[in-house]
Amino acid sequence: MHLKAASLTVTATLLAGCQLDYNIEITPEGETLHRETTVSSSIEPHEVSKLTAAFGDPERSTSGEGAPDAKTMLIFNGSVSGDGWSDGFGGRGVWETIDTPIGTAHTFLECIGGDTHIADDLAALQDGIDAVDTLIRRQLKHSMQGDKMLPKVLNLLRQRVVPDAKDLAVAAWAIAYAQQALPEKDILGTDPSQGRLGEFFERRLQEAAVAFLWQRDWITADEASMLAAERSDLNDIYDRILARALGMKLTGDWQAQLEAFQKRFDDAFPKGFDKQLTKTFTKAVGEHTRLAVGWAATTAFLTKRKVTVSLKSATEPVITNGTWNKALGAVQWKLATAPLAVGVTAPPLCWSATWAKPNATAQDSILGHVGIDGKDLAGFCLAWKICTPERQQAVRDVLNSFARARSGTDIKAEAIDLLGECMELMEQ
Numbered sequence: 001m002h003l004k005a006a007s008l009t010v011t012a013t014l015l016a017g018c019q020l021d022y023n024i025e026i027t028p029e030g031e032t033l034h035r036e037t038t039v040s041s042s043i044e045p046h047e048v049s050k051l052t053a054a055f056g057d058p059e060r061s062t063s064g065e066g067a068p069d070a071k072t073m074l075i076f077n078g079s080v081s082g083d084g085w086s087d088g089f090g091g092r093g094v095w096e097t098i099d100t101p102i103g104t105a106h107t108f109l110e111c112i113g114g115d116t117h118i119a120d121d122l123a124a125l126q127d128g129i130d131a132v133d134t135l136i137r138r139q140l141k142h143s144m145q146g147d148k149m150l151p152k153v154l155n156l157l158r159q160r161v162v163p164d165a166k167d168l169a170v171a172a173w174a175i176a177y178a179q180q181a182l183p184e185k186d187i188l189g190t191d192p193s194q195g196r197l198g199e200f201f202e203r204r205l206q207e208a209a210v211a212f213l214w215q216r217d218w219i220t221a222d223e224a225s226m227l228a229a230e231r232s233d234l235n236d237i238y239d240r241i242l243a244r245a246l247g248m249k250l251t252g253d254w255q256a257q258l259e260a261f262q263k264r265f266d267d268a269f270p271k272g273f274d275k276q277l278t279k280t281f282t283k284a285v286g287e288h289t290r291l292a293v294g295w296a297a298t299t300a301f302l303t304k305r306k307v308t309v310s311l312k313s314a315t316e317p318v319i320t321n322g323t324w325n326k327a328l329g330a331v332q333w334k335l336a337t338a339p340l341a342v343g344v345t346a347p348p349l350c351w352s353a354t355w356a357k358p359n360a361t362a363q364d365s366i367l368g369h370v371g372i373d374g375k376d377l378a379g380f381c382l383a384w385k386i387c388t389p390e391r392q393q394a395v396r397d398v399l400n401s402f403a404r405a406r407s408g409t410d411i412k413a414e415a416i417d418l419l420g421e422c423m424e425l426m427e428q
Helices: 003-009 045-055 118-143 150-179 184-188 196-215 221-228 234-245 254-267 273-285 289-299 360-367 374-386 389-406 415-426
Strands: 018-029 032-040 059-063 071-086 092-100 103-112 303-312 323-325 330-335 349-358
Touching: 018 071, 032 045, 032 092, 045 071, 045 289, 092 374, 103 374, 118 150, 118 273, 118 289, 150 196, 196 221, 221 234, 234 254, 273 289, 303 349, 330 349, 349 374, 360 389, 360 415, 374 415, 389 415
Parallel strands: 018 303
Antiparallel strands: 018 032, 032 071, 059 071, 071 092, 092 103, 103 349, 303 330, 323 330
16 A cells, blocks of 8 residues: 555545446336436445345346456346336435426436435545544554554554545645536546636636645645646656655655655555455444445545436437437436436436427317427426315316317417416416
8 A cells, every 4th residue: 555545545445447338218108217326336336235125136137257357247127117216326206297287297207316415425525534534543553563654654544544535635625626517528528618617617716725735734835836837747746745744854864764764654554455445344344334335435546437327219309418329329428427426426316308398179169270399398297286176177178268269260279378377377
């Protein structure tokens, strides 16, 4: 365990780099949705447990078996319907049909992360850091017993590293949370004209890092100026920062002394110690499942998560916050963090889509033509669903009055007038 990594390990356990895939394919079957959730087998155990609880034991599929880059996927199959069903990621979903006198709507809604108690999770995060610190200190006392630098290292951990790590952990949570709220194009910055938010975000992170390090006496004023002007980075001055923190004078052969100490420190930790740290942290945070998954998701610096949700449909929805993929015949949503960690690593979110089909016979009787469709009809159906039976009857009375007014004539009533009167009744 290298000291350069160890100085960050109290707030971040480095995991092996890879891409973890989550592909959720949803197929409507009447009043039921069939969900096929395919995930990389190396996702967090908490995530596997949640999916298993929702959909049962998974099937396994291995692509390129025997090859160095072979990937094993877990496939969960299940059906859901109505409202309040579990999606396997700690979320809640709705799939329902809304019948009204002038048309029908089919609505899909899936929300995740809204039930996260962030204050409790952030308190548990501090407990996890303390547990990791205790494990590191115990290992150092065992492996570096008698080393004259050991008291300085332990003192550095207790008085500076751990307190700062606790603050930094909360700051890192806030940064990750905010970054996930940016549009994807701005995070990626692939188009210079569209990447300004992402560039601004990076500059602010640089400024925050300089302020944190200088005002807590990890770097000097001159080093802060260099970093603020982007004329240097932390790797360039890391050895100086560490040597000063350990009380070494930056004269003579200080670099050789630091290198020798670095080797002793590295040798103090057995192979696989990072896994012990992760296990210790997870145990310390207890029932805070989202926090445990969020910890892994945000500290896996070389690990990317690619989440794609596809809802199949023969037609494009009239209202959606997703992207219509005509070639695939599906509405799609994407996410760049573990779904079970949403609410901790990203703001709570919803995936939604609504389709609307006019009742042509009814509207022709009422209006003399089909005049309410698309978003207007969807809005009517959604309002109809939540209003009281008394309000629904009042709307029926309005519809009947329009139908009677034009009965036996060729008059075509204005749809906007009818819609306005009905919506006003339902929204009261």
